[in-house]
Amino acid sequence: MAATFDCPSCGASLLPNGSDTHVVCKYCGKTVVVTSELRAQRAPGATVFPGSVVIGGAADVFTREQALEIARLIRAGQKISAIKLHREISGMGLAESKAVIDRMETLLRNAGVGDRDGVLAEQLLESMTAVQPAVDAARGQARRVGWIFALVMLLVLAAAAIPAIIGWLTVSRAVDTVVSQVDTSPMQALTDLPGILSTANSISKNVPAVTPTPGFGQVLASFGKEGIGAGMFQDARSIATDNQGRVYVGEYTGGRVQVFDADGTFLTQWMVDAEMPLRGLAADRQGVVYVVQSGNITRYDGKTGKMLGQLTAPGLGDYDDVTATVDGGLAAAVGGAGRDDIAFFDAGGNLVRTIEGAISSQTGAPELVMRLAVDGAGNTYILARFEDSIFKYGPDGRYINRWGGRGTQPGQLNAPYSIAVDGQGRVYVGDIHGIQVFDSGGRFLGTIEGAKPLAFGMVFDENDELLVAARIQWHRVKMRE
Secondary structure (H helix, E strand, O other): OOOOOEEEEEEEOOOOOOOOOOEEEEOOOOOOEEEOOHHHHOOOOOHHHHHHHOOOOOOOOOEHHHHHHHHHHOOOHHHHHHHHHHHHHHHHOOHHHHHHHHHHHHHHHHHHOOOOHHHHHHHHHHHHOOHEEEEEEEEHHHHHHHHHHHHHHHHHHHHHHHHHHHHHHHHHHHHHHHHHOOOOOHHHHHHHHOOOOOOOOHHOOOOOOOOOOOEEEEEEEOOOOOOOOOOEOOOOEEEOOOOOEEEEEEEEEEEEEEOOOOOOOEEEEEEEEEEEEHHHHHHHHOOOOEEEOOOEEEEEOOOOEEEEEEEOOOOOOEEEEEEEOOOOEEEEEOOOOOOOEEEOOOOOOOOOEEEOOOOOOOOOEEEEEOEEEOOOOEEEEEOOOOEEEEEEEOOOOOOOEEEEEOOOOOOOOOOEEEEEEEOOEEEEEEEEOOEEEEEEOOEEEEEEOOOOOOOEEEEEEOOEEEEEEEEEOOOOOOOOO
């Protein structure tokens, strides 16, 4: 029987399929690399590197174009941007991605300027996969150490709990005795047991049944399925809407932007750069769509897809995300070269102010991936994906607070990817468990279930309904009153 291994995202048991290089987790949807030790041996002469390669624990594949984009960043001296892009696609940690990029940098230096891109892409993909066996071994060792530690803690807790268990059993026997001897209801019998319910007389005999709290929002409709046809998706991660109700859904790879009406009916599609990842998408009230690719923000006519030019500002570049503001302007995340700034533009595309070091000024280290939301009062909410936290800044650019942190408890974040804010100032964050909702100060309010899989992109429309991009479909969610 083939050996199984654990999904690095959710811990589910995975079964390799012959010589396949990857397997999709049925529980969390992650696409996970299958190390060479777990694969069946390939037949002689089989192709070692296909057109795309899955990198350890990632939900994505590295295409030839993505490999070449990483190479371009390295050659341009933008090593931090290369690490950032590799981490986002692969899901690796900072140290792991840095090791891969260091190896690629050496390979590029040795290859020389005369190398052909076709050959180089295969070498780059090989370089990316070469680090994975060591990564898997390190993760395996960490899991074993974790299990040993958990066992020790369990024994310690069990020893501490023995007196409490004995006490509970003693009280339970006493309660059973009283209940069996008194000709009343069990609740009344408890009132006759001295010292157990000191406020028993204030307890109603008709105790209402406890009902579960309803979800914070309700999924009204879902649109699309996996495919390349009209209204179908392969990797939808960005979503935007204008004041006419048109919905724009962008694919992370392939360059396709599809346009729908407010009812979810497919209208048209248009293309951006098919070779570069689409990292951000926003639309203003006039129907101009802003697309983040290759570190630039390009303007398009939303109805036709006609390119209208790029958004430029002196000293800025390597944009990572963009969002529209209620005054007709834009807010953009600026990364690269150790930067994690936020830039604000007016309706004419003029730079009006910046928040420098939005994350690093609070943590001491630049954030590699930021996602933005701005409320009607001008407050800016920054999702720092590798900090697993939300940072809030006021309209004047003053830091206010942060919340979140890695964990699985309500209000904590695990693999967060998207952020949005509604007309009431409530903040929505999509992570692996669903969409968590907070008030403007960071207090946890609830979770929206059902918008599965992971919410890769979110935006609110004119009716204050939440639109969610979720890889192979998009959802419309209405908040409960």
